[in-house]
Amino acid sequence: MSDFRLKVFQSVAKNLSFTKASQELFVSQPAITRHIQELETCYQTRLFDRQGGRISLTDAGRLLLQHSDKILDDYKQLEYEMHLLHDEYIGELKLGASTTIAQYVLPPLLAKFIAGYPKVNLSLLNGNSREIEMALQEHRIDLGLVEGILRLPNLKYTTFLEDELVAVVDARHKFCTADEILPEMLPDIPLVLRERGSGTLDVFERALSQHNLKLSSMQVLMYLGSTESIKLFLEHTNCMGIVSIRSVRQELMTGRLRVVDIKGMPMQRQFNFVQLQGQAGGLSQAFMRFAGHHSKDL
Incomplete structure (x- = not known):
């Protein structure tokens, strides 16, 4: 059985769609159907139940998915290690990044990585933090x-x-003219925030809780x-x-936006690599080392 099959x-199993699998793999839909x-x-059993326009995994399909995840991970590691014997970095690396990181941190790093490792097939999935963690657990990245x-x-x-x-x-609007406010003033201020599942909202909620404030008490106009x-x-x-300070550097320089300090309410956070427990080596580690080496430039 080929690793491509x-x-x-x-x-197909992850997307529960022949069409999406065709788009993801750049293969015609008839070819996808033929492989399934x-x-x-080969196994003399159905892998998918087909009901109208929807499909779902059978028990046999779930079993094959469980093993195919491990087999494909092993294939990828084998390819990496065999080429590494000749000091070549070759293979496929699927990254996933939360929105802020994908938009404001990764682009220059990815450009440098591609230049340094031209034989690595690199791709990037964008989503909020919870979506990226789910994609990792589902072996999509x-x-x-x-x-x-x-x-x-x-x-x-x-x-x-x-x-x-x-x-x-917005610096042009006569709103919140003070350069500094107290945390207890926040419930009286209309807010626009990132959606549920975003790391940004997680950090803001924690900062509020340290001042005995709840998100439910805020005037949130939009998520x-x-x-x-x-x-x-x-x-x-x-x-x-x-928002992240990294995301508004240009707007602060040009005077379009203005920072309002919230006294005694720092909102520090970390950007983190995330892997499955027990996962080690391979192109993931190579990328982490590369990113660490260039982190001062970001």
Whole structure:
């Protein structure tokens, strides 16, 4: 059985869609169907239940998925180690990064990595921190980069960079003219925040709790799925946003946004690599070493 046929099955099983698997693997949908049919013939059992336009895994499909995840990980490690004998870095590395990291930290690092390791097939999945952790557990990515404070026990977290959240307002609007406010003033201020599952919101909630404040007591006008959306929202609304300082450097330099200090309420956080427990070596470790070496430039 070829590793590609297992990749086809894995993609269909993860997406529960022949169409999405076709798009993900850049293979025609008839070819995807043929590979699944050949697997079902090989094992003389159905791997998927088909009901109308939907599919679901059978017991045999769930068993094959469990083993295919491990087999494909082993294939990837084998390819990496065999080429490493000749001092070559060759293989596939699937990264996943939370939104802030993907937008404001990774692009220059990825460009340098591709230049240094041209034979590595690199891809990036973008989502919030919880989505990236889920993708890692489902073996859809090899290495994640997430923000926030929550930790899952079956995952290993390694600090990558330090970051800070700040409260910002549009400098052109006559809103919150003070340069500093007290934490207890926050419930009276309209806010725009990142969505549930984002590391940014996790950190803000923790900072509130340290002052006996709850998110439910805040005037949240909107929860938005990206920092760019929050910045654009601020341009048209008299409210305050909570974002990474890295995401507003340009706007602060040009005077479009202004930081409002919340006295005695620091919002420090870490950007972390996240891996499955027990996962070691391979291109993931090579990328982590490379990122650590270049972290001062980010």
